[in-house]
Amino acid sequence: MKWYTEEWSKECKFSIAYDEHLHSEKSDFQQIDFYKGEEFGTFFTLDGLMMVNEKDEFIYHDMIVHPAMATNPAIKNVLIIGGGDGGTAREVLRYGHVENVVMAEIDERVFRLSQEYLPITALGVEEDPRMTLHFEDGLAYVKNAPDHSFDLILVDSTDPISVGEGLFTTAFYQECFRVLNDKGILINQHESPYFAEYAENMKKAHQKIKDIFPITHVYQYHMPTYPSGHWLFGFASKSLDPLQDADLAQWERYGLKTKYYNVDLHKGSFALSSYVKEQLTHE
Amino acid sequence: MKWYTEEWSKECKFSIAYDEHLHSEKSDFQQIDFYKGEEFGTFFTLDGLMMVNEKDEFIYHDMIVHPAMATNPAIKNVLIIGGGDGGTAREVLRYGHVENVVMAEIDERVFRLSQEYLPITALGVEEDPRMTLHFEDGLAYVKNAPDHSFDLILVDSTDPISVGEGLFTTAFYQECFRVLNDKGILINQHESPYFAEYAENMKKAHQKIKDIFPITHVYQYHMPTYPSGHWLFGFASKSLDPLQDADLAQWERYGLKTKYYNVDLHKGSFALSSYVKEQLTHE
Numbered sequence: 347m348k349w350y351t352e353e354w355s356k357e358c359k360f361s362i363a364y365d366e367h368l369h370s371e372k373s374d375f376q377q378i379d380f381y382k383g384e385e386f387g388t389f390f391t392l393d394g395l396m397m398v399n400e401k402d403e404f405i406y407h408d409m410i411v412h413p414a415m416a417t418n419p420a421i422k423n424v425l426i427i428g429g430g431d432g433g434t435a436r437e438v439l440r441y442g443h444v445e446n447v448v449m450a451e452i453d454e455r456v457f458r459l460s461q462e463y464l465p466i467t468a469l470g471v472e473e474d475p476r477m478t479l480h481f482e483d484g485l486a487y488v489k490n491a492p493d494h495s496f497d498l499i500l501v502d503s504t505d506p507i508s509v510g511e512g513l514f515t516t517a518f519y520q521e522c523f524r525v526l527n528d529k530g531i532l533i534n535q536h537e538s539p540y541f542a543e544y545a546e547n548m549k550k551a552h553q554k555i556k557d558i559f560p561i562t563h564v565y566q567y568h569m570p571t572y573p574s575g576h577w578l579f580g581f582a583s584k585s586l587d588p589l590q591d592a593d594l595a596q597w598e599r600y601g602l603k604t605k606y607y608n609v610d611l612h613k614g615s616f617a618l619s620s621y622v623k624e625q626l627t628h629e
Numbered sequence: 630m631k632w633y634t635e636e637w638s639k640e641c642k643f644s645i646a647y648d649e650h651l652h653s654e655k656s657d658f659q660q661i662d663f664y665k666g667e668e669f670g671t672f673f674t675l676d677g678l679m680m681v682n683e684k685d686e687f688i689y690h691d692m693i694v695h696p697a698m699a700t701n702p703a704i705k706n707v708l709i710i711g712g713g714d715g716g717t718a719r720e721v722l723r724y725g726h727v728e729n730v731v732m733a734e735i736d737e738r739v740f741r742l743s744q745e746y747l748p749i750t751a752l753g754v755e756e757d758p759r760m761t762l763h764f765e766d767g768l769a770y771v772k773n774a775p776d777h778s779f780d781l782i783l784v785d786s787t788d789p790i791s792v793g794e795g796l797f798t799t800a801f802y803q804e805c806f807r808v809l810n811d812k813g814i815l816i817n818q819h820e821s822p823y824f825a826e827y828a829e830n831m832k833k834a835h836q837k838i839k840d841i842f843p844i845t846h847v848y849q850y851h852m853p854t855y856p857s858g859h860w861l862f863g864f865a866s867k868s869l870d871p872l873q874d875a876d877l878a879q880w881e882r883y884g885l886k887t888k889y890y891n892v893d894l895h896k897g898s899f900a901l902s903s904y905v906k907e908q909l910t911h912e
Contacts, residue, residue, distance in 0.1 A: 349642070356646070359632070359670035365642035385640035402823075405902070438855020540685075540853050568851065568859035568902070570823050576851035606902040614900025617893040619688070619851070 350381055350389075352396055354573040355541040362386050362399075362571070368463055373455040375509045380463045381508050386571070388463050390431070392456070392504055396571050398431045400466055407467070408606040409567045409615070410579055411437035414498050414531045416597035416612055417581075417588045421497040422446065423587060425525070427484035427513060428535075430456030431504035432468035438500070440588035440602055446475050448496075450480045450487035452509060457481070485512040488521040495525050514547065516554045523558050523584070532582040536564055539622040540574035548578060551628050555582045563588055564626060565615040567606070581616075633664055635679055637856040638824040641721040643852070645669050645682075651746055657707055658792045663746045669854070671746050673714070675739070675787055679854050681714045683749055690750070691889040692850045692898070693862060694720035696835045697781050697814045699880035699895055700864075700871045704780040707731065708808070710767035710796060711818075712785035715751035716758030717839075721783070722757050731779075733770035735792060739765070768795040771804040777809050784817035789830050797830065799837045803880055806841050806867070815865040822905040823857035831861060835909050838865045846871055847909060848898040850889070864899075872899055 351361040371378050374376035387400025398406075403566045406413060415421060422445040424438050444473035449471075451457055457479070460468035467505040471477060480487055484503070500520050504510035512518055513534075523531050534555070537548040548564075553575050556562045569577040581588050594609040618626070634644040647666035652669040652891055654661050663673045668685025681689075694717060698704060705728040707721050713734040723732050732754075740762070743751035754760060763770055767786070782805050786795035795801055796817075805815050817838070820831040831847075839845045842865035852860040864871050901909070 347640075355668060357630075357666055358646070359642075359644040361642040361644070385638060402906075447859055457721035520693040540851075566851070567735055568823075568849070568857070570857040570859060574851070574853040576853060605904045608900075608906070609904045611902055617891075617897025619889040620891045621687075622887045625890070 350391065352394065352573075355543065358541070360571070360573070361391050362389070365378050369459060371455065373453050375453045378455060378459060380459060390459070390464065393508060395505065397504070398433060398464065398467060399571055400464075402569060402571055403467060404605045405569050407433040407437045407563070407569055408604050409596060410434055410500055410502055410533055412597070412604060412607040413581065413588055413615070414500070414533050414596045415441055415563060415613055416594055417586050417592045417611070418497065418529055418531060419443070419593050420529070420598045423496045423498070424448070425450065425488070425491070425496045425499045426498065427487070427501045427503065428452070428510070429500065431460040431464055432457065433479065434500055434502045436467060439471070439476065441600070445476060446478065447476055448478045448480065450482055450484045452481070452483050452566040454481035483512065485518050485521070488518065488525055491525040492525040493524055497530060497534045499526060499530070501532070503535050505537065506551070514551050516557070519555050519558050525582060528584055529584060529586055530584050532559065532580070534580045534582070536578035536580040538572065538577050539625055540576050544573055545625055549625055552580065555580055559583060561585070561587055563616055564618060566618060566622070569616060589613060630877050633674065635856075638826065641824070643854070643856070644672055645672070652742060654738065654905060656736050658736045661738060661742060663742060664848055673742070673747065676791060680787070681716060681747065681750060682749075682854055685852060685854055686750060687888045688714050688852050690716040691707060691887050692719045692848070693783055693785055693816055695880070695887060695890040696864065696871055696895055696898070697783070697816050698724055699877055699892070700875045701780065701812055701814060702726070702813070702876050702879045706730070706781070707781045708733065708774070708779045708782045709770070710770070710782065710784045710786065711735070711793070712783065714743040714747055715740065715754040717783055717785045718754045718760065719750060722754070722759065724883070725791065728759060729761065730759055731761045731763065733765055733767045735764070735766045737764035739777065766795065768804070771801065771808055774808045776807055777810040780810060780813060782809060782813070782815045784815070786818050788820065789834070797834050799840070802838050802841050809867060811867055811868055812874060813867050815842065815863070817863045817865070819861035819863040821855065821857050821860050822908055823859050826842050827856055828908055832908055835863065838863055842866060844868070844870055846899055847901060849901060849905070872896060
């Protein structure tokens with residue numbers, strides 16, 4: 347048994363056992379490693395940071411997709427930025443009323459390797475006729491997209507270091523605002539409040555988004571394999587409020603079976619602890 | 630820099646750095662170790678498992694105490710089972726209307742060492758005139774307590790192995806039911822849904838409590854230094870419901886400053902994810 351170890355902070359480490367190091371390569375953008383163990387199944391890391399594993403990917407992918415889909419049942423055009431493992435697309439494509447899903451993933455190798463090693467997230471995504479794949483930088487993609495062309499943008503990115511950095515900038519959020527229509531929603535990977543370095547990124551991202559979108563919330567979920575297990579998404583929108591406007595009864599009528607998300611949790615996940623709220627309001 | 634490492638499962642480890650191993654002893658009941666590091670401050674372990682650290686003890690202690698106190702503003706007599714570090718008593722004693730707090734902690738050494746090394750949780754607890762300390766087994770204590778003698782029982786225990794085992798038994802929960810008055814509430818350390826071994830204990834505890842108490846809920850919180858960071862308390866009561874009966878406006882009037890708990894989170898914390906709900910309903 348070998349161990350993959352991630353530094354959650356200078357004084358905190360998290361380790362997962364694996365039997366096989368399935369693949370390792372340096373792509374044009376980052377170091378990619380796929381591993382396979384018993385408990386966590388197949389998992390991969392980018393630049394040494396845990397991205398997706400078979401044990402708890404359902405948590406992240408439920409939470410990045412369903413709260414927005416429940417808030418606006420009329421979502422038809424969805425843009426995914428990043429999300430190369432395919433899990434976010436997989437969840438979006440479960441909605442029969444979704445017509446077009448564009449995925450702008452900078453690193454095609456992440457997607458191809460996920461197709462090979464992680465069918466749980468990638469299987470069937472490319473084959474869905476509603477899907478368009480662009481292997482290019484997400485920031486470049488939104489810059490070139492027309493005004494008001496999407497109902498929903500899901501930013502499924504790495505942390506704001508190296509390849510993911512541009513997806514945590516004011517310029518990027520402004521372009522997202524522009525390409526969203528009047529009921530548009532932006533969901534973004536929003537880091538974590540517990541370890542100082544992540545909390546800094548969380549605060550910065552929130553402040554930038556608040557300066558651009560009229561409605562901004564942050565919601566939380568339990569993601570045990572991400573640093574501290576306390577992870578956040580940002581919910582920013584032009585007009586819809588995820589608590590007041592969500593059509594939860596409609597969401598239940600879809601009859602989607604979800605392992606993490608449910609309509610009570612929808613409301614509950616926006617209730618943040620005091621120290622998190624304080625970090626988000628002080629700037 | 631040395632590392633304290635805890636096995637969260639056979640294939641998952643969590644490590645915290647420390648500079649000093651402040652104290653190590655085998656008491657009559659368990660192995661006790663106090664450490665001191667930069668980020669997590671002073672922390673201690675029992676039989677090698679993380680109990681309390683200065684960085685996030687506020688989360689656990691907020692969540693074991695405040696939801697019950699908000700549900701019934703008339704709580705005057707409180708029994709704490711375990712809780713040797715003093716943090717649970719500290720939070721209970723912040724309520725001016727609480728008249729008596731009994732703490733039944735089996736291992737006096739945990740309390741004495743916390744007084745020495747962890748003033749953040751233990752300072753002032755013994756000196757409070759409303760406080761009575763019994764260094765004896767919690768199960769024995771409740772067996773000898775009169776009927777209807779407490780408004781609230783807080784079970785601040787270790788996992789159901791070794792010394793904490795008796796506090797996860799039907800016999801214990803039955804005695805708790807008996808000594809609680811008609812509006813009585815039982816809060817118990819309820820383990821975690823993510824790793825199989827902890828999930829087993831969570832399910833068993835919940836089933837036992839459901840068989841005894843008419844009202845039972847489970848609520849969750851983000852506790853990064855406990856296995857998976859996804860931790861639960863059980864809320865069992867004879868008549869009060871933590872969602873329908875909580876007097877949250879009254880709780881806000883107390884003006885208590887809390888770093889984790891707040892009235893929105895009170896409601897939100899009872900919204901469990903689907904896989905947790907499923908584990909709790911299937912037996």
